[in-house]
Amino acid sequence: MFESEQKRIETQIKTYCKEHDLPVREIAWSWIPFSGNWGIAASFFQLAADDARAKGLKINVPQRAQEIAGSIADAIELSEAFERVEAVKGYLNIYFSGKIYAMRVIDSVLREKTAYGQGDATGQRVMVEFSQPNTHKAFHVGHLRNVILGNSVCNILAKAGNDVIRANYLGDIGLHVIKWMWCYLKYHDGEVPSGDITRWMGDLYAEATRRHESEPEAEAEIRALFARWDQRDPDVVALWERTRQWSLDGFDEIYRTLNVKFDHLYFESEVEDSGKEIVDELVAKGLAVDERPENPVVVKLDELCGTKEKYRVLVVLRSDGTSLYATKDLSLAIKKFEQFQLTRSIYVIDVRQSLYMQQIFKTLELMGYPWTKDCYHLAYEIVNLPGNVTMSSRDGTVVFLQDLLDEATARALAIVEEKNPALDAETKQSIANKVALGALKYSMLSRDNTKIVTFDWDAALDFNGQAAPYIQYAGVRANSILRKAGGVVPAALPLEYDLTVVEIELIDLVSRVPKEIQRAAAECKPLFIANLAYDIAQAFNNFYRLCPVIQAEPQVRDFRLRLAAASRQAIVNCLALLGIETPEVM
RNA sequence: GCCCUCAUAGCUCAAUUGGACAGAGCGUUUGCUUGCGGAGCAAAAGGUUGGGGAUUCGAAUUCCUCUGGGGGCGCCA
Known part of the structure; x- marks a missing residue:
């Protein structure tokens, strides 16, 4: 300023x-x-x-x-x-000088509106890969953090002035898909999903896993099916294409609900062949050791780097020649940089993959790609259930996303009914969605990426205290004042009275938005924005309590109206960075 | 065995990246609505920042060490 x-x-x-x-x-x-x-x-x-x-x-x-x-x-x-x-x-x-500062802050917020906080263009093109769901599997609360975090990081990076490409990388092939298809062909042939597609797919996967473990002939049959896939047996490919689409439709639905969009989709299946070529290249360069068929193809990173028990060994191809996650990831990394001329590539993947990500980056570095220094693993901790139970679709210890959303929305709707019975049904529903989704997103973004989230129904559905609804409510109150004053924000005017302490605090916080966006972008930490949004809301509530607006003398009134409008704008902008909408009323 | 990570109020988390009195929410106790929306506000209580050492004018923050959780480590993704 x-x-x-x-x-x-x-x-x-x-x-x-x-x-x-x-x-x-x-x-x-x-x-x-x-x-x-x-x-x-x-x-x-x-x-x-x-x-x-x-x-x-x-x-x-x-x-x-x-x-x-x-x-x-x-x-x-x-x-x-x-x-x-x-x-x-x-x-x-x-x-x-209080008056000059206050005017500058408020004037610039009201002038720039949704662009307030937008940083100058950095000239950097950043790809953020996040979500990475597996088709043919369930989508549960454990996956939610990734989507919410990745989406928010994209918003923040873009607001900070970067050219951001939102990428998703779908696991549409691999052993889990084959296993699913095996179960489908044997026990559910001809069935089609109904209702919640993703859950239906997930349930069938859980069944496949169960049967795989309990039925002696399963292993051989699954392997045979994998072989047919590898030969590109037309029937298997057709089945794969059809069932894969079901999952993709289900994911679209989820992303629509969460209000998350992607610019580019990658599929594991599209980097499988090129991945195998990379493996050949690694072997030719002497970086990988091919001891098939007794052993898989491996990159002995510690030997190559002269380190001890640091990078370990990266397996890049199975001994039977089929591909692994690493096979495809190496190829994908290269593809990304070649396709988009990236200056930076961010992977939003949970912390358990840390060693693996280091192995991938190191291998690419050894291959001589200069951009490996621009690859960054944004590691976040997982979402557990109380008692430190990890969510697992296999063990059935999951909270389904849809259940959580339904429950949260139902509770939010009940409160809206109570507070605002006069609103029409559609508006009530829309408010309930914004509040429920906001609460869920905020609870995951308002803690550091390195902190484990313990999922708890009560905590996730608590709309009081330091939570999104509190912040949304401050925005709604500001809106309410503006509406009562005629819905028009007065034009810029000189400040003719001495500001109170609470006004100064509020303006101070509002003025921090641009700097906090830069800080959050530099560290990929939506937490900073979550904190600031809360602080602004709190300061606004103080202002609301202590500073009458509508009944104040004209000059005071007009300035405070502008301050209320600026505060709402700051709140709206911050929440938007977290992927949270601010309703007009609630 | 090696590596990563976490430990701050009873509970869940912050702390402007090494700075001024470590702050919020939940919970507990006590108050506040003929006033712009009470999903709100005010007040009280609650701390040797896991233990010990080092660096520094200054450490919750950096380094070492110990303790206790969690995670990872050759053909899962």
Whole structure:
């Protein structure tokens, strides 16, 4: 908001240091705590310590830092954008001119609207691969975190100024698909899915797994079917195409419900053949060892890298010549960069794949691809059930996505009925969807990627406290004020009264949106945005309680209307980055 | 055995990336609606940041070590 003025002050400080024989260093600005007034702060401890070291002096650092801050405070000349400067406990605090700052923040939010927070174009093209569901399998709450996180990271990266390609990589072939088809042919031939497609597919997969374990002849039959697939037996291929489509239709439905879109779809089946060529190349280059048919084709990474028990061994092809996950992933990585000229490739995959991802990247590096340094595994922890039980479609310990969504929406709808009985049914349903989905998404995005989420029905369906509905509600309240005031946001106007502390805090938080977006993008952490959205909502509720808007005198009223509109916009923008919609009423 | 990861209020999590008094929600206790929407607000109680050491003017944050959870480690994905 005050970048140019800030630069000028930095120059002044550096000049002062030069003139007074002090070390010159970059100034790291931070916010001033204890809000009430706002501005920027820089500490001088480091500078004081460096100075003492350089001159061989023994000093009390905090005291010396305070002296330096004090004399800089005296020497500095402020433009009218700043109100005052003071030295406190070794910090130099420079307070913005409240009125100018407040106007700038609100004006820019209302001018830019949904684009508020949009960063300058970085020229970077980033592909984010996420979701990666397997066809012929269930889609449960454990898969939800990936989709929600990946989607939000895409939103944030794009908002930060990157050209983002949203990619999905579907596991449409492999042993699990063959197993599914075996069970289908033997026990369900001719059946078609009804109702919830994904669940139907998932149930059949669970049955296949059960039968595979209990029926002695299963193993041989499944292997025979795999062989027919490998020969591209037309009947098997036709069945595969038909059943695969069922899953894809089911996934489309889920993505539509979650409001998630992809720019590009990759299928495992399309990189299988090229993957096998990569394996040949690896063997030819001496990077992989082919000991078939006794052993599979492996890349002995530790031997190649001179490391011990770090990268282990990557198996790239089965001894019978069929492909593995790694076969296809190597090929896919190359395809991505060639196809889209990426500057960065992000894989949103759970933390259990960390070693595997390192192996893939290392192998590609050994093959000589210079872009492997631009590949990044965004690891997140999994969603467990209470008692540290991992969700597993095989063991039937899953919470189905649809069940969760239905339950959440039903509860949200009941509350809307209670709060807003006059609304028409369609509006109520739409609000319930936004609230329920918001609550689920927020609960997964408001904690660090490295933290395990323990799924708990009550926690997932709690609409109170630090949760999306609280934030949405703040936006709705702002909307309500604006509606009552005639639905028109007043044009920009000069600020003619002294702001209260709560207004200042609110404006301060609203002003942080662009910087937090950059920070969240740099670290792929939607958490930062989730926290900020909550802080803004909380500050808005304070404002709502303490600062009358509609009954205020005209000039105050108009400014506060603008502040309410800006607050709502900031909330809407932040929630949008998390993939959460803000309703008009709720 | 090797590697990764987590440990902060009774519970679930934050903490501007090494800075100013470690903050929220839930739960507990006590209050607040002829006032712009109570899915809200205010107050109280709750902490030796798992233990120990090191670096630093300064450590929840970095390093070492120990303890305790979770995960991964040659033909699953």
